[in-house]
Every structure is written in C-alpha cells, then in structure tokens.
Amino acid sequence: MxxxxxxxxxxxxxxxxxxxxxxxxxxxxxxxxxxxxxxxxxxxxxxxxxxxxxxxxxxxxxxxxxxxxxxxxxxxxxxxxxxxxxxxxxxxxxxxxxxxxxxxxxxxxxxxxxxxxxxxxxxxxxxxxxxxxxxxxxxxxxxxxxxxxxxxxxxxxxxxxxxxxxxxxxxxxxxxxxxxxxxxxxxxxxxxxxxxxxxxxxxxxxxxxxxxxxxxxxxxxxxQQTRSLPTGDLAATLLARFEHPRWDQVAQRCLSCGNCTQACPTCFCHAREETGSIDAQSAMQVRHWDSCFGEMHGHLAGFQVRPETKQRYRQWLTHKLGTWWTQFGESGCVGCGRCLTWCPAGIDLTIEAAAILGDTA
Ligand code: SF4
Ligand code: SF4
Known part of the structure; x- marks a missing residue:
C-alpha cells in the first residue's frame, strides 16, 4: 500500500x-x-x-x-x-x-x-x-x-x-x-x-x-456502531436451537415479503424459467433472483418443504449466520444493515440473532 x-x-x-x-x-x-x-x-x-x-x-x-x-x-x-x-x-x-x-x-x-x-x-x-x-x-x-x-x-x-x-x-x-x-x-x-x-x-x-x-x-x-452479532460456532448453535420459541415470535411479524433477501448484497438464490414462443419455433431461459421467503423456493420434488413463515425465516437466518460458515468458512453477513432498513416490519437480524443465540454461542 x-x-x-x-x-x-x-x-x-x-x-x-x-x-x-x-x-x-x-x-x-x-x-x-x-x-x-x-x-x-x-x-x-x-x-x-x-x-x-x-x-x-x-x-x-x-x-x-x-x-x-x-x-x-x-x-x-x-x-x-x-x-x-x-x-x-x-x-x-x-x-x-x-x-x-x-x-x-x-x-x-x-x-x-x-x-x-x-x-x-x-x-x-x-x-x-x-x-x-x-x-x-x-x-x-x-x-x-x-x-x-x-x-x-x-x-x-x-x-x-x-x-x-x-x-x-x-x-x-x-x-x-x-x-x-x-x-x-x-x-x-x-x-x-x-x-x-x-x-x-x-x-x-x-x-x-x-x-x-x-x-x-x-x-x-x-x-459509532452499536449493533453486534453473537460470536462462536453459530452454525452448531443455531441448528441446536431449531425449535427455539423466538422463531414463532418473529414469524408473527414477518410478512414473508423477501425484501431482506433482495436487498442483501450476499444473497445469491436464483430461479430459472423457460419461455417458448407461441409458434413453438424458439425458446429462452431466463434467470432471476429468488428468495427463500418465496413459495416456489421451497417447492421441491412435488411438495412444499417450508410452508410456514417460521420455517422460511429460520432457513434465511440459519444459512446467513450459521451454515454459510460450514459452506464457505465465513459469515454470509457483511453488516450492511440493509435487511433491517428495508424490512417493512422493522425486523432486526441482530436482535433476532441475540434472542435465539443468547450469549452461550
Ligand atoms: S446486514 Fe447482513 S444479512 Fe442483512 S442485508 Fe446486510 S449482509 Fe445481508
Ligand atoms: S423483509 Fe422483513 S417482513 Fe420481509 S421477509 Fe424479510 S424479515 Fe420478513
């Protein structure tokens, strides 16, 4: 430098x-x-x-x-x-x-x-x-x-x-x-x-x-920054707290709108769609951003694996803060705060993480 x-x-x-x-x-x-x-x-x-x-x-x-x-x-x-x-x-x-x-x-x-x-x-x-x-x-x-x-x-x-x-x-x-x-x-x-x-x-x-x-x-x-995230083995702790009552509480406020995933700069889920022309002479495949809060994201092998908002929020937070470490050796969160700002329900990931992980992570 x-x-x-x-x-x-x-x-x-x-x-x-x-x-x-x-x-x-x-x-x-x-x-x-x-x-x-x-x-x-x-x-x-x-x-x-x-x-x-x-x-x-x-x-x-x-x-x-x-x-x-x-x-x-x-x-x-x-x-x-x-x-x-x-x-x-x-x-x-x-x-x-x-x-x-x-x-x-x-x-x-x-x-x-x-x-x-x-x-x-x-x-x-x-x-x-x-x-x-x-x-x-x-x-x-x-x-x-x-x-x-x-x-x-x-x-x-x-x-x-x-x-x-x-x-x-x-x-x-x-x-x-x-x-x-x-x-x-x-x-x-x-x-x-x-x-x-x-x-x-x-x-x-x-x-x-x-x-x-x-x-x-x-x-x-x-x-000047006052927010923080729990530390430690978040993947193991989040998976161990899969039935924590806080998931039900946050699901009562979460609208499953997917704003947090669209605003998040690290979210990468996407879906592909094929469209054919009406004369059956041409077709095109389009990729677009998807969200783990969307209905089709959890539609696997003919049935919905995450029908409830609780399961979708849990999937998002557990991947972002926990199993991202298992996959990539780092957190999926870079602390930009966009998921807080752009959540219409004002749900704060740092507060939810603290409530679920406590200080024992
Ligand atoms: S604060 Fe973390 S989880 Fe939220 S949008 Fe930014 S990177 Fe994504
Ligand atoms: S932006 Fe807020 S209300 Fe919308 S899915 Fe994310 S946590 Fe739920």
Missing part, C-alpha cells in the same frame, strides 16, 4: 475522466427516487453532495446536511450485486432449425465497470459472491475487469454493524481507497491499476494532519 496522496475536490472530475478514457463505464452513488443508490456517473457533480441518510429498522430517509460532502452517508439502498449478478437476465436462446435446434448463450455486453465510491460492506459482499459465482460466465463477463474505487465509510447509519462483522468501515480490497476530509480526499493505491491512475493524476502527498484526520474519521465510524 502506497502512502496517501491528497485529492482536492476540484480534481474528482479528472479522476472520473481518467476512468472514462480508459474505457470504463463509471458507476457511483447518486440520489435517485429519494434514496442514494449506485448508478451511472458522468461527472463529480452527480455525486450526492450535501445529502445524509437516516437508516434504522423499517426506515430510510434522506436529509440535507450543512456540510457539502459527497460521502456523508452509509450504505446505498442497493449493494453492488445487480451490477454483476443481474436481477433478471436471459441465459440462452434456442431456435428450431431444419435439423433440430440451435442453442445460443446470451452473454452480457462486457464493457468493464469502474465502481466509484464502493463501500467496505459492499466490497466484502462482492468477495463473497466471487466465490459463489466463480464459474458463472454471466457474472464473470461483468466482473472480471471491474475496477473498485472505495470510499472508506465515515458516516455509519444506525442500522450498520460492519465493525462487528469485521468487514468495515475501512475497505480491505480496492484499486483506489479514498477517505473524505473536510475538503477533498486522502487517497491511496491498492493495486497496480490504482497506482497508474494516481500517476496520471500527479497528486501531491497528503499532510500528516490530513492522514491523521482520515484515520480518525474511519476509527470514529467504527466506534
């Missing part, structure tokens, strides 16, 4: 232009539909200058702030998942021919993405999806040349707990890592592509005061 340089606010456009000239499609945070979300970024003015978010269980609000910072907010409404693992996409098409059928894969257009302003939790989620979708050609077509410009988090929301999951607020893996200061950014390279970008920008070094302010801001962001 190189020592930090100083990027003045009026040089942000130069950085974005460098990315565009290198052929990247630049994606970054923007205000859209009253939330901050990742979208196409043309210029620095598109960033959410002067906006802050309020996030807590069942609530998301934007409010204007006095300080005109671009990154004074926590997690965008949706993570990076849809940019690499599309919510819905065709996998292949087939056409009837004289001799049978011709099948064609539908690989996505592969203009490389530069993600500007990626949060630590979202980068940790991408690392998890990289393992799951390692051999998926559609995911890899979008993911393989992607470049990540992280902005370390200095404004966690009430719903955040990345410090507890050890995935933030400082990003671990990036090409460039920025920390927003009162004016401008401390910036460091995390890869050779990041170093090339910094060389092209020809920036001066950050002062000792700027480096200290950047470190303090990220450390404060960790200290």
């Amino acid at each position: 190189s020592s930090p340089l100083y990027l003045p606010p009026d040089r942000l456009d130069d950085l974005i232009r460098q990315l565009q000239e290198r052929g990247y499609r630049v994606i970054g945070p923007r205000v859209r539909d009253a939330v901050i979300d990742y979208g196409e970024l043309e210029r620095a003015a598109d960033l959410p200058w002067g906006w802050q978010d309020q996030q807590r269980p069942g609530r998301y609000r934007l409010q204007s702030a006095e300080a005109k910072r671009a990154f004074a907010w926590a997690a965008p409404a949706q993570g990076l998942k849809p940019w690499f693992f599309a919510a819905s996409e065709p996998l292949w098409r087939t056409q009837r021919t004289a001799g049978g059928f011709q099948v064609e894969p539908c690989l996505p257009e592969a203009k490389p993405l530069a993600i500007f302003g990626a949060r630590a939790c979202d980068l940790a989620a991408v690392a998890r999806q990289d393992r799951i979708l390692e051999h998926d050609p559609h995911y890899q077509a979008r993911r393989q040349d992607a470049l990540f410009i992280a902005v370390h988090c200095t404004h966690p929301a009430e719903s955040c707990f990345c410090a507890a999951t050890d995935t933030g607020p400082r990003a671990r893996r990036f090409d460039l890592g920025l920390t927003e200061l009162a004016a401008g950014f401390a910036v460091e390279a995390g890869s050779s592509r990041g170093r090339q970008l910094l060389d092209a920008l020809d920036l001066g070094v950050a002062s000792a005061e700027q480096i200290e302010a950047a470190q303090n801001a990220v450390a404060d962001a960790a200290r």
Whole structure:
C-alpha cells in the first residue's frame, strides 16, 4: 500500500475522466427516487453532495446536511450485486432449425465497470459472491475487469454493524481507497491499476494532519456502531436451537415479503424459467433472483418443504449466520444493515440473532 496522496475536490472530475478514457463505464452513488443508490456517473457533480441518510429498522430517509460532502452517508439502498449478478437476465436462446435446434448463450455486453465510491460492506459482499459465482460466465463477463474505487465509510447509519462483522468501515480490497476530509480526499493505491491512475493524476502527498484526520474519521465510524452479532460456532448453535420459541415470535411479524433477501448484497438464490414462443419455433431461459421467503423456493420434488413463515425465516437466518460458515468458512453477513432498513416490519437480524443465540454461542 502506497502512502496517501491528497485529492482536492476540484480534481474528482479528472479522476472520473481518467476512468472514462480508459474505457470504463463509471458507476457511483447518486440520489435517485429519494434514496442514494449506485448508478451511472458522468461527472463529480452527480455525486450526492450535501445529502445524509437516516437508516434504522423499517426506515430510510434522506436529509440535507450543512456540510457539502459527497460521502456523508452509509450504505446505498442497493449493494453492488445487480451490477454483476443481474436481477433478471436471459441465459440462452434456442431456435428450431431444419435439423433440430440451435442453442445460443446470451452473454452480457462486457464493457468493464469502474465502481466509484464502493463501500467496505459492499466490497466484502462482492468477495463473497466471487466465490459463489466463480464459474458463472454471466457474472464473470461483468466482473472480471471491474475496477473498485472505495470510499472508506465515515458516516455509519444506525442500522450498520460492519465493525462487528469485521468487514468495515475501512475497505480491505480496492484499486483506489479514498477517505473524505473536510475538503477533498486522502487517497491511496491498492493495486497496480490504482497506482497508474494516481500517476496520471500527479497528486501531491497528503499532510500528516490530513492522514491523521482520515484515520480518525474511519476509527470514529467504527466506534459509532452499536449493533453486534453473537460470536462462536453459530452454525452448531443455531441448528441446536431449531425449535427455539423466538422463531414463532418473529414469524408473527414477518410478512414473508423477501425484501431482506433482495436487498442483501450476499444473497445469491436464483430461479430459472423457460419461455417458448407461441409458434413453438424458439425458446429462452431466463434467470432471476429468488428468495427463500418465496413459495416456489421451497417447492421441491412435488411438495412444499417450508410452508410456514417460521420455517422460511429460520432457513434465511440459519444459512446467513450459521451454515454459510460450514459452506464457505465465513459469515454470509457483511453488516450492511440493509435487511433491517428495508424490512417493512422493522425486523432486526441482530436482535433476532441475540434472542435465539443468547450469549452461550
Ligand atoms: S444479512 Fe442483512 S446486514 Fe447482513 S449482509 Fe445481508 S442485508 Fe446486510
Ligand atoms: S424479515 Fe422483513 S423483509 Fe424479510 S421477509 Fe420478513 S417482513 Fe420481509
């Protein structure tokens, strides 16, 4: 890791232009539909200058702030998942021919993405999806040349707990890592592509005061977080508490709407559907995100294996916090807090986990 340089606010456009000239499609945070979300970024003015978010269980609000910072907010409404693992996409098409059928894969257009302003939790989620979708050609077509410009988090929301999951607020893996200061950014390279970008920008070094302010801001962001998760062998403990009465209690509030799974940046369940043309000459297979709260997700071998909300919530939480460890050697939760924020019933996974696991995990 190189020592930090100083990027003045009026040089942000130069950085974005460098990315565009290198052929990247630049994606970054923007205000859209009253939330901050990742979208196409043309210029620095598109960033959410002067906006802050309020996030807590069942609530998301934007409010204007006095300080005109671009990154004074926590997690965008949706993570990076849809940019690499599309919510819905065709996998292949087939056409009837004289001799049978011709099948064609539908690989996505592969203009490389530069993600500007990626949060630590979202980068940790991408690392998890990289393992799951390692051999998926559609995911890899979008993911393989992607470049990540992280902005370390200095404004966690009430719903955040990345410090507890050890995935933030400082990003671990990036090409460039920025920390927003009162004016401008401390910036460091995390890869050779990041170093090339910094060389092209020809920036001066950050002062000792700027480096200290950047470190303090990220450390404060960790200290501000109040939520946590139980530790220990969560897979074994959750499975041992399969009949805990809390599952019935949470099921009385849970609507089985699946919002938590759609907002979660690590959830990867999906379903495939074939549709045929009315003249029976062609067909297409489409993949779309699925949810363990959906009726068809538990429809196996002709019958429903999880007919009740209790069983679906239990499946979700037990996999996310427990058996994900068994499968992948790490947690399925990166502490982004989105499942809390976007749950219409305000169900808080950290509270449910604490109630079921107690302090004996
Ligand atoms: S389980 Fe909730 S807090 Fe954890 S990564 Fe998914 S959405 Fe974020
Ligand atoms: S926990 Fe909340 S978001 Fe998830 S399915 Fe239940 S009601 Fe919907």
